[in-house]
Amino acid sequence: MKRYRKKPVEIEAMQWDGTGERFAELQQWGGLDTFVIESVATSTGGGDPRWFDRLIVPTLEGEMRADKGDWIIRGVKGEFYPCKPDIFAATYNEVE
Template identity: 30%
Template sequence: MTETYRKIAHIRAERFDGSKEMIAKYNIQDSRDSGYNDTDCEDEGLCIPTYEGWLRIDSSDWIATGIDGEHWVIDDTIFRKTYEEVNDDD
């Protein structure tokens, strides 16, 4: 029988703005640059390294950081439907 669950762990997240600072902070690469070699993200534009490999990221996507420091990309629409901001003391 299928049960319903919700996540109980908090994440850290920030909205990707395309800035050079965020690109450097998260080691984001442009797959269109010569010398880039990752077939999962080839010719797609900006990509961020994750546990699952390189993922495409666009401005306005959210970069989530999990409990082990891992990163993943969340589309803005999905992020706003599934996450809400909490106080650090919650």
């Protein structure tokens, strides 16, 4: 079996922190109609539901959801996609 290594490619990325400020930065980065916030309620087993916001990211494969802490990556063709923090840390190094 042959083995392959990813080509070194620089990407742009921004970590979603769930704040309005970061959402505004994402809108400026990707365009005003690119990203959408989805409010979701979770059940706590009898108590009041807890609400949190997820980011909807349009990708080449359709809409994907990004949770707080996920990275939003702009790919080599300008496309966006979310990436979990552990995968991002294992795959990318910051460029100085």
